[in-house]
Amino acid sequence: MTQTHQHEVIIVGAGGAGLMAALYASRGADTAVLSKLYPTRSHTGAAQGGIGAALGNLEPDKVEWHSFDTVKGSDYLGDQDAIDYMCAQAPEVVYELEHMGLPFSRTDDGKIAQRRFGGHTNNDTKQPVLRSCYAADRTGHMILQTLYQNCIKNKVHFYDEFHVLDLLMNDGVANGVVAVELATGELHVFHAKSVVFATGGHGRIWELTSNAYAYTGDGVAITLRRGLPAQDLEFFQFHPTGILKLGILITEGVRGEGGVLINGKGERFMERYAPTVKDLASRDVVSRSIYLEIRDGNGIKGDRYVHLDMRPEVVNHYAELDGRTLPDGTPYRVTGEQLLSKVPDIVDFCRTYLGIDPIKEPMPIQPTAHYAMGGIPTNVHGQALSDAQGTIVPGLFAAGEVACVSVHGANRLGTNSLLDLVVFGKEAGKMAAEYAKSADYKPLEANPTDFTRQQLDRILGKSGGEKVVTLGEEMKTKMMDDVGVFRTAEGMASAIEKMRELRERYKNVSVDDHGKRFNTDLLNAWELGCLLDVALATAVSAHARPESRGAHAREDFPKRNDAEWLKHTLAWMDGDQVRLEYKPVTITKYEPKERVY
């Protein structure tokens, strides 16, 4: 039996973006949050390093510097009006989180502590600046808990472990979603005036990733299936420091605290690639440098990894060579205990997953798929857009990693995602409530669950067909090899063919569990369908861009080409065809320049 529920605002996703949206929407409208995971299990809880804001608590900093660093980090593909807005809002939202009860780490005089992060600089001296506000290495965990508690206080209605499978639309206006309740396997229809998608990213397309298992691109796939575009999917960030073979993230905060990257010859190789900021260059630059070292045979023992070294004697040695000082001018020196207190979870991960103590031994690392710069196109108010002209989809909003505003352009700076979640989650929540107040419930179509049932019945109706794990592994390996850190026309063309083949084989996918309650087998199969759609759209978008910009690095087109390619990609899916269009980048103050670090 399908149940129908009605709420003015439905928010899909209970990570940082969804909860911030819920908090603000619930102040003006009846609001419900649907989440396939229990809210506090959302990936936001895994964020370690911090949230960027030019508070200047320890040394001089300015909003304008944060803005310019973000534009430069984006390789000039970020929209400068949106970036200015986000960076200007940053101090206010960080204090707002503090007032909600977020337990930030503190300076000796009680202010919010700040650390260095890649790409964030003092624009006068060009040196790394202390800008990332953190709660040890559990910043995302604290944000998630704080927002969840505040949502509960504000009586937001939560539907936990409800997996959304479709977006409902009436004549181009969003008016609800269809979800399966995990515990019963029943379908539920949610009728709404506004729908906010805050479903996170899709890093599970790649073999080695820092992303949670739930990062399967549901939001992007659902909107693509409903005829809406996805923006800039070719830009996917590889984080330089994932634990060897596992991909688990070692926060950039480790390098912010003085950790250095060392190759098999014992060299601090980033000196050669980014002479000024060295290990704290932006992530695309550091990931590529590691790849080049490995390719030139400079991996540790010639193997496919390098070391991240945060032993105190090594940190102190390089801090001395760099002439690094504390804000009061005294030389920067650390002890093992100090490092342990600043990145306790990292030390724990290394002990658990690698059996090594990073205070005594270097960590073996390799780049890991980390963050989707692309997603559902929105404006700065979180309103979803349906074309290159910026036409608004009435009733539909998106925020967080699933959205593309675009503040990250071709490459995101560390700490700017948590910031994006709270700034644009807030905006989307406010706007969704405002829209709901002036709109009526648009009638639902006669059989709103038809499309969802078709998708599930196709999977449940088969037995002995293709296996989810086999198709998934073939997808991940191919995407890692050919749509990874470095790309070529030939490799990407073969990835496109492979994704088409896998999508064809997916039509014959089957699962072993045919029951109703907690059928995760079935939902994993459905999620694989999302990953395959997003992988195909990613490969096609990437293949069509003959230049290197930010995270999209082509061996056959190593240079950025602003004359022809300073533009955003929009991709629409039609069967196994992907149609592309382009739209201009908003440039207000900063004309594109070559990036030097």
Ligand SMILES: Cc1cc2nc3c(=O)[nH]c(=O)nc-3n(C[C@H](O)[C@H](O)[C@H](O)COP(=O)(O)OP(=O)(O)OC[C@H]3O[C@@H](n4cnc5c(N)ncnc54)[C@H](O)[C@@H]3O)c2cc1C
């Ligand atoms: C290991 C790691 C460390 C990071 N560290 C940092 C950092 O220090 N600083 C920084 O700025 N950024 C960091 N990032 C990036 C940042 O954490 C993420 O981009 C951000 O948390 C995403 O938040 P979100 O709200 O968009 O999505 P999430 O927090 O992932 O939430 C997504 C929500 O959507 C729900 N959902 C998804 N699909 C469905 C569906 N079909 N139906 C119902 N619900 C659904 C999920 O249940 C979940 O509640 C890190 C990322 C990782 C992976």
